[in-house]
Amino acid sequence: MTTPPAAAPAGPGPDPAGTLDVAWARRFVAEAAQVVAENRVALSELDRVIGDGDHGENMARGFAAVTAALEKAETATVGDVLKLVATTLMSTVGGAAGPLYGTAFLRAAKVSDAPAVDGQGVHSLLDAALEGVVARGKAQVGDKTMVDAWHPAVEAAAAAADAGGTPAAVLRAAADAAAVGAASTDELVALKGRASYLGERSVGHRDPGAASSVLLLDAAARAAGEA
Amino acid sequence: MTTPPAAAPAGPGPDPAGTLDVAWARRFVAEAAQVVAENRVALSELDRVIGDGDHGENMARGFAAVTAALEKAETATVGDVLKLVATTLMSTVGGAAGPLYGTAFLRAAKVSDAPAVDGQGVHSLLDAALEGVVARGKAQVGDKTMVDAWHPAVEAAAAAADAGGTPAAVLRAAADAAAVGAASTDELVALKGRASYLGERSVGHRDPGAASSVLLLDAAARAAGEA
Amino acid sequence: MKKLINDPEAVTSEAVEGFVRAHEDLVVQLDQLVVARAGGAVRGKVGLVSGGGSGHEPLHAGFVGVGMLDAAVPGPMFTSPTPDPILAATRAADGGAGVLHIVKNYTGDVLNFETAAELADAEDIEVATVVVNDDVAVEDSLYTAGRRGVAGTVLVEKIAGAAAERGDDLATVAAIATRVKDSVRSMGVALSACTVPHAGRPSFDLAEDEIEIGIGIHGEPGRRKIPLASADEITDLLLDPVVADLGLTAGESVLLLVNGMGGTPASELAIVYRHARRRLEEQGVAVRRSLVGNYVTSLEMQGASVTVLRLDDELTELYDAPVATAALRWNL
Amino acid sequence: MKKLINDPEAVTSEAVEGFVRAHEDLVVQLDQLVVARAGGAVRGKVGLVSGGGSGHEPLHAGFVGVGMLDAAVPGPMFTSPTPDPILAATRAADGGAGVLHIVKNYTGDVLNFETAAELADAEDIEVATVVVNDDVAVEDSLYTAGRRGVAGTVLVEKIAGAAAERGDDLATVAAIATRVKDSVRSMGVALSACTVPHAGRPSFDLAEDEIEIGIGIHGEPGRRKIPLASADEITDLLLDPVVADLGLTAGESVLLLVNGMGGTPASELAIVYRHARRRLEEQGVAVRRSLVGNYVTSLEMQGASVTVLRLDDELTELYDAPVATAALRWNL
């Protein structure tokens, strides 16, 4: 997929009070779809080395479907958008990532069913997402999964929100911490997912789901920053 | 197979009257087995290009079996040896070459069931062999088969025998003519055997059966010359 | 990459269409990418549903028919299907007596079937699940994703299918499926990797003189690479851990399945079978049933797996029971 | 060369041993390398014997059993067997009603079976012979070796086997075999060559983007190399000459066989089948029976062949008749 991303829908500008609205959520999806498409081959290559080589395909298929679904959908709240993302990913991604991201977005949608989300709200949303991943996948930090990106991301988001950060700042803190967390998977032995079959041979390679999580969180931060 | 050839059995020396006896026949088999083993890979490679790549295997398997069979067999005449060669090749070579060479040796055995074979006898023997090949395979000169080696060989043998040549001379003439005949197959389009499936694509390659025929006739000549 | 395909993205849908047309006496295709038993669900019979990523043909659609699966859900290549088609298959298989989901133990498959089972439950379709995990190449542990489900899945499907066909209720069918799962172990080897169409390059790298021991069926690399060895030596490397893990002892009876990974000549499978059988018999184990062929494949991968199922009289009888599917057919 | 073998010279004997052990309910091995129907010749039934070089498994041993062959003679790899084992098989198959030799048209096979038939005749076993030559890639001419016998052989064996099983006499069985042979045409493609174990290198050379159209089943190169194309395009190149040579017209009924060469994933065969069937139906030809799978292979070659058999009521009925062999099994 090398088509340009759908143009961000014209919506209200940044809320002066520092909250995110449905327009942000739509911009986030557009950014995410683009960056996932751009990294399709790279993500599958990570997965080829320690998994079955389809993570990029799976994510690209899912976000292409999300883009198409969103074009036709009426959405009033951040939660509306995230719920559509959740159900679409659930029904198009397949593999492990489909139910995991699907549940993450579903839980996040549940705590963001309001017209505007502030810094603390962003933290709650990310926290709910992580809880969803853990509820389904039962992975802990250090198992070399997407949890290794999400867990530090949520911690950083908590700190930034407590410090009174704007949603954009909270998301930026989360994305940066996720990147560090994803990099930390390089040296881990996988204990969950397909990579666990490799045992020690999984060391020295980055977890693909952690890598795609960084892409999504970074897209969210950029969508907020550019607002 | 890189084992040395079985030592030529001790037998009577060259007949002063210029005839070949059972010792020659046994030496011929030993020579033939050796040269076929040495050319196993080369013959299969010829067959790989325009056939199914097994001619060297087939011939090597056959002559190894002939060697083993002859070791245990009592033979009184040239015909006895050639008959053993015939039945052993027939039951071990398989493919096209097995029945063709088998019939050739069987027919040759029938006309050489005497203690000694002279120059004319050698011609008759070769002629009978060729007739056997043609009876089974129905190929004509120019069809790019072993007939293209045997036919000129028999003609040359006739001329040499008519000129009063010794058996060794007759066989040498036959072997040399066979070599020219085999070389002539390079430019032919195959009309019989597996190579015929290739049509025009068979041009430019030597027929493996013609090549093995040269090896056998040359072994026969050398066995006579060394006697 | 050389393949007899049109569009890499359409491989699964075109292959399913071709498969269904070639076997229209046995199966039908539903709206979704679901292959169901021709004639629909059998009233009062427990339905059997299995599925997973494509690329393992004949698994699973090749086992839909009388005496085995009622519906199969082929996902994208090597990727678990999503809950929607699994739910559709579950509905199609339900004859009012509930449905057994036979799931290979991969995180993706487990999670998607789990979700589908929840959705079916919401529609009052009773679902039981058996998660097959026969691959001894992977250590089973509470702290990992656990052993994978590989070729043993076919035996779970066959035997549970026979139990359902004879009228056992859901709990009984599930219990039999679980008994098979607990009695079956497998291990595989790859001589070459496979190439997923949309990836376009081999799923792992192997040198000319290397083989990969303990591979899964999704083109995942195995536990370790070793130099190429003889068929008998390789067979020992596959069979020994299987026998050890099962704790087989002299006097027991087994079914021996030698499974091809898709690109292995039948003659090579027969050579592996020959040695595995000899080895089992040397250990006093009676090989009462045998299956040799391509049943759970990895596209065109060259390699094989060895599966041993501990048999008792009931499992043997259910294995022998009539079956009519595209890939297994006897007594019918 | 990577293969699951021990000694390249022992591949055939070890594979046959493994095959027979895996299918001991169906077949036995005689002293020679001959695979015969378990229980011996059936009194009063015409016996069916086929054979040829090994490397085409399941052909021929995989088709020994009830309703098909009585004995098979696997030769060395890709090399016709010699007359001795063919004679042994003929004796084993003779139930007093004579024996039909089903021979693929290769010079070696024809000559060795011819000799065996002469020897059997000397023992007062009546032998009839049908020489299968379904490969339209080769031009049939009195002045050449003629068309090769390829995948259509399976259909001759199945249908003639059913005729023998229902009690037809030798002349009738031979006439039916000949009718099948005259009504069946095939053509194949290779995406990769195969490697004969003792040769150790591929039987022909193909570049990364080339395929070979009109291949035989012995690793012989085909009629021409062309650039890799889509499955649908390749299928047209195989199907069109088959249809033309058969002279098929709208309203006729056929059996469509898509055969894998050994290393082709089942999904790719299904994709070829899908298009071939569509194309036939577009031409008004009804595809009444279908067979998709590895039946006549070339070791691990990647590729496929398309075979069409013109059906009439009798051939259809005989095709449907019960069969129980290792590789084809139904209604039994």
Ligand SMILES: Nc1ncnc2c1ncn2[C@@H]1O[C@H](COP(=O)(O)OP(=O)(O)O)[C@@H](O)[C@H]1O
């Ligand atoms: N139990 C788990 N908990 C959290 N994340 C997991 C778990 N299992 C797998 N994952 C994530 O899923 C990713 C793989 O996704 P994907 O390749 O799309 O699915 P599959 O492994 O089924 O092919 C892994 O890189 C990992 O981050």
Ligand SMILES: Nc1ncnc2c1ncn2[C@@H]1O[C@H](COP(=O)(O)OP(=O)(O)O)[C@@H](O)[C@H]1O
């Ligand atoms: N009809 C025929 N007449 C004479 N020679 C033939 C005929 N058919 C084949 N041959 C010879 O047999 C040779 C091939 O022998 P071989 O490779 O051992 O058998 P196959 O072709 O069965 O593999 C050819 O090179 C050719 O010389």
Ligand SMILES: [Mg+2]
């Ligand atoms: Mg993956």
Ligand SMILES: [Mg+2]
């Ligand atoms: Mg040859």
Ligand SMILES: [Mg+2]
């Ligand atoms: Mg996957």
Ligand SMILES: [Mg+2]
């Ligand atoms: Mg040959």
